[in-house]
Amino acid sequence: MAFWRRRERGLRLFFATDLHGSTLAFRKFLSAPRFYEADLLVLGGDLTGKRLIRVGRDGDSAELREKAETEGAYLWEVGRDEPRPGGSDAEFEHSVFTALAADRIRQWLAKAEDVLSQTQTPCYVIAGNDDPPLIADVLNQHQGPLVRHCESRVLEAAGGHQVAGLGMSNPTPWHTPRETSEEELAQHLERLAALCPDGSRLIADVHVPPHGLLDSCALLDGSVSPPRPLMSGGQPVMGSVGSTAVRDYLQRTQPLLALCGHVHEEHGALRLGRTLVVNPGSEYGDGTLRGALIQFGEGNLNFQLTSG
Amino acid sequence: MLVISIFFLWGLVYTTWFATLGAIEGMLPAVMLTCIAGAILPWRKPDLYRTSPIAGMRALGIPLITITGTLGFLYTAVVFVAFLLDGQYLVNSPTSLIWIAGTFTVGLVIFTVSWLVRRSQGLDLSKAYQAIPPA
Numbered sequence: 103m104a105f106w107r108r109r110e111r112g113l114r115l116f117f118a119t120d121l122h123g124s125t126l127a128f129r130k131f132l133s134a135p136r137f138y139e140a141d142l143l144v145l146g147g148d149l150t151g152k153r154l155i156r157v158g159r160d161g162d163s164a165e166l167r168e169k170a171e172t173e174g175a176y177l178w179e180v181g182r183d184e185p186r187p188g189g190s191d192a193e194f195e196h197s198v199f200t201a202l203a204a205d206r207i208r209q210w211l212a213k214a215e216d217v218l219s220q221t222q223t224p225c226y227v228i229a230g231n232d233d234p235p236l237i238a239d240v241l242n243q244h245q246g247p248l249v250r251h252c253e254s255r256v257l258e259a260a261g262g263h264q265v266a267g268l269g270m271s272n273p274t275p276w277h278t279p280r281e282t283s284e285e286e287l288a289q290h291l292e293r294l295a296a297l298c299p300d301g302s303r304l305i306a307d308v309h310v311p312p313h314g315l316l317d318s319c320a321l322l323d324g325s326v327s328p329p330r331p332l333m334s335g336g337q338p339v340m341g342s343v344g345s346t347a348v349r350d351y352l353q354r355t356q357p358l359l360a361l362c363g364h365v366h367e368e369h370g371a372l373r374l375g376r377t378l379v380v381n382p383g384s385e386y387g388d389g390t391l392r393g394a395l396i397q398f399g400e401g402n403l404n405f406q407l408t409s410g
Numbered sequence: 411m412l413v414i415s416i417f418f419l420w421g422l423v424y425t426t427w428f429a430t431l432g433a434i435e436g437m438l439p440a441v442m443l444t445c446i447a448g449a450i451l452p453w454r455k456p457d458l459y460r461t462s463p464i465a466g467m468r469a470l471g472i473p474l475i476t477i478t479g480t481l482g483f484l485y486t487a488v489v490f491v492a493f494l495l496d497g498q499y500l501v502n503s504p505t506s507l508i509w510i511a512g513t514f515t516v517g518l519v520i521f522t523v524s525w526l527v528r529r530s531q532g533l534d535l536s537k538a539y540q541a542i543p544p545a
Contacts, residue, residue: 111532126457129544137542138534172461217545388461391542397532404531410542 111397113261115305116140118382118393119363120230123151123174123203126389128210130410135223138395138408142260143223146363147230147269147309148384149210150203150237154178154195172389176202200234207240215246224259226252230309230364231271231278238269238280252307254290256298259305261398263358266294267307271364272345275324288347301357301377310345311362312352315374316381317344319367352377359396359403371405378403385409435501436510438490442483449479455541 116134121127134140151174157166159181170177178198218225225248229238241251250257252267259265268290271281282290287310298304311317320338322329332339343365352360352374360379369383369392382394390409397404452459452473459465459475467474493501500506521535528535 114532126461126544130542132545133542138537169461213545389457395533399531404528404533406528406533406535406538408538410537410540 112400113142113263113398114138114140115142115144115359115396115398116393117144117146117307117361117380117396118391119146119309119361120148120366120384120386121145121174121391122148122232122384122386123171123176123206124386124389125171125174125206125210127174127386127391129213130389130391131393132214132217134393135218135221140395141223143218143225144265144305144307144361145225145227146307146361147228148232148363149207149227149229150233151175151206152232154199154202156180171206174386176206178202200236203234204236204240207237211240211244211246211249214249218248223248225249226257226259226265226267226307228253228267228269228307228309229280230269231274231280232276233269234279254294256294256304263303263305263398264298265305265307266298266357267309268294269307269309271310272343272347274343275322275329277324284345284347287345288350291347291351295351295355299355301355304355304357304359306352306355306357306360306377308348308351308360308362310348310364311368311381312349312360312374312379313344313346314342314349315344315372315379316362316368316370317342317365319343319365349374352379361394369407371407378405380405382407435490435493435506436513438486438493441486442490445479445482445486447479449476449483451475451479457544458541 116131116138118127118131118134121131131143131145134143153173153175155170155175156178157180159179167177176199214225227241227249228251229241238251238253241253244251252265253269254267256264256266268287269280270287270290271278272284272287273281294306318340321332321341321343323332348362356376358377360374360377362379362381363384365381366384368381371378371380371394373379378396380394380396382392385392393408395406395408397406447454451462452475459473462475464473464475469477493499495502497503525535
């Protein structure tokens, strides 16, 4: 067929990841079925924001709330003489942060079920390494018909495909809630491989990129708090931070498609054997949604990275 | 791409094709369009504008980005016209004008072919950087 002719299209998937609490980016993600005519949505991990902003009982405003939700921050309303529970300030702040993050995820899930019901578009989601275990619990307990948690399980998807996910990561300098050793990560992936040994129809949502592929960023010195960039000759030292366990898993099972994120600065798509590995990157901080459109053809995949 | 780069490097070093301000003239329309886009951003894309660092900055009640965008457009427009009208800049020679028009034409051809190829693959290239309306 001539290259200028429009072909009858097959399954179209839209993937975005690392939204980090940005409600604006999430609302854009929910527009993908109409805007990109996507038939299937996959949302990678790291849904939790990174900042907690204290405001007085009378310091809240619609403008501040909108800005915080766009940037992925949480507003914490505290009265001046409000009684505090026991424990350290850091522990208390952490519990407030986690509760606010979980509330936002519940709101997102309700919104997603409502919006996606208009087009009956399924959405597969995982928590990432930055998400506290409570977020994974919220996703796991969600009973909606369209948004489905695919962590450590293999789910049937449209077009005879399967979706499997794993949102944990290898160690990072930030000591995030759901990171673990490469050995333990390999065990989790081994269990996933046992559930679906044939990767020819598999879409793997693995969050962490394979080592050496779409995983380059400035290396950090984790021995200080907060971690700071390693410098050499006045320049930041760049290196691979992806997982060797994920690379082994992808090389062994050769899924049709591997969707990852984790490293925000990277965005691209590369082949690892038969597997198309995609990392759309993330710019959640200003509400920009980075994503990847994957078009399934007859025996091939085409992709387009997006930003909007 | 390497061959094209070598060709242009050869042209730059061994010919007088680029010994004009033609390249700057060719870039000015892009700068002018960017200035206009910035100037109208607060009304054209209010959501995007509100999330930008310049959002709260105003002078005489007018968004600062509108003032700087308008001034930038006027300045680049004056330079663009001056380069075209005044022969001392060596921009309005036929060679220079052909290079400017040719560069835009080649770019347009590359985009059109890419757009057609991507469309045949079921992908719409025009939406790659389009702002997505939030649901």
